[in-house]
Amino acid sequence: MESQAHPSDRAGLEYASWRTASADALDRRVAWLEEHGHGGTWVPQDLGGGREYEFTDPDGHVFRLYFDTEAYVAPEGKRPVIPVNFQAYAGRGANVRHVDHLNLLARDVRANRRFWEEGFGLRTYEIIELPDGAEAGAWMSATIQGHELIYTQERTSGSARLHHFAYLVDTREEVLRAAEIFADARIHIEAGPSRHTAIQGFYLYTREPGGNRIEVANGGYLVFAPDREPYVWTAEEWATKPGWGAPIPPEFHIYGTPDVAE
Numbered sequence: 001m002e003s004q005a006h007p008s009d010r011a012g013l014e015y016a017s018w019r020t021a022s023a024d025a026l027d028r029r030v031a032w033l034e035e036h037g038h039g040g041t042w043v044p045q046d047l048g049g050g051r052e053y054e055f056t057d058p059d060g061h062v063f064r065l066y067f068d069t070e071a072y073v074a075p076e077g078k079r080p081v082i083p084v085n086f087q088a089y090a091g092r093g094a095n096v097r098h099v100d101h102l103n104l105l106a107r108d109v110r111a112n113r114r115f116w117e118e119g120f121g122l123r124t125y126e127i128i129e130l131p132d133g134a135e136a137g138a139w140m141s142a143t144i145q146g147h148e149l150i151y152t153q154e155r156t157s158g159s160a161r162l163h164h165f166a167y168l169v170d171t172r173e174e175v176l177r178a179a180e181i182f183a184d185a186r187i188h189i190e191a192g193p194s195r196h197t198a199i200q201g202f203y204l205y206t207r208e209p210g211g212n213r214i215e216v217a218n219g220g221y222l223v224f225a226p227d228r229e230p231y232v233w234t235a236e237e238w239a240t241k242p243g244w245g246a247p248i249p250p251e252f253h254i255y256g257t258p259d260v261a262e
């Protein structure tokens with residue numbers, strides 16, 4: 001995964017792209033989208049000069065699918081000593097390794113979860129179910145990594161909003177190191193460092209200058225069993241907050257980008 005920043009007059013997620021396993025897989029997913037009323041359009045690809053298909057999830061977030069790509073070649077001075085690595089170890093700032101997961105807000109978490117399960121084969125590892133049957137959160141993945149795509153409940157009048165995206169560091173200690181760096185740089189720490197209950201990743205949250213919430217993350221469990229069913233938390237069980245972890249500030253569950261006046 002990678003991220004790109006584009007100038008804009010408001011914060012938020014412009015789009016998220018998935019790379020398909022093959023060109024044929026791309027055509028199959030586009031066929032599924034069009035057969036199920038989620039058809040979008042082919043757009044010029046940002047990188048690679050190939051074709052890319054743009055569509056929206058049920059909440060209105062923009063996604064793209066592509067297969068063609070252009071492999072990154074590290075420039076002189078950043079070449080790694082071990083050729084399989086993408087570039088030399090940077091060792092600066094929070095020293096994040098790659099984008100780890102994306103958390104979106106949705107008015108109907110279940111509808112979005114089903115969209116990705118049925119159309120793309122994503123697996124759901126944890127769900128929070130409310131007393132009225134609605135879902136407050138769903139943690140999904142295309143791999144054994146516990147969370148690649150997360151939907152949590154939209155609690156404002158907004159739609160198609162970003163909650164946060166997370167960058168991975170290799171160890172919990174490096175999350176603490178990032179906190180030291182943020183603090184001395186007077187960068188606001190919204191939550192953490194602590195550990196989440198769902199998927200159990202170690203976290204630190206801030207916001208980049210444009211307003212998007214960013215997480216520096218480590219860990220979270222892996223799921224090797226091919227037939228593991230999602231764990232469904234009841235609201236009561238979730239409220240007991242089993243295990244350990246600091247309380248999350250209330251605004252964490254409200255704020256997203258674009259920011260909306262309530």
Ligand SMILES: [Fe+2]
Pocket residue numbers: 101103164166215217
């Ligand atoms: Fe996260």
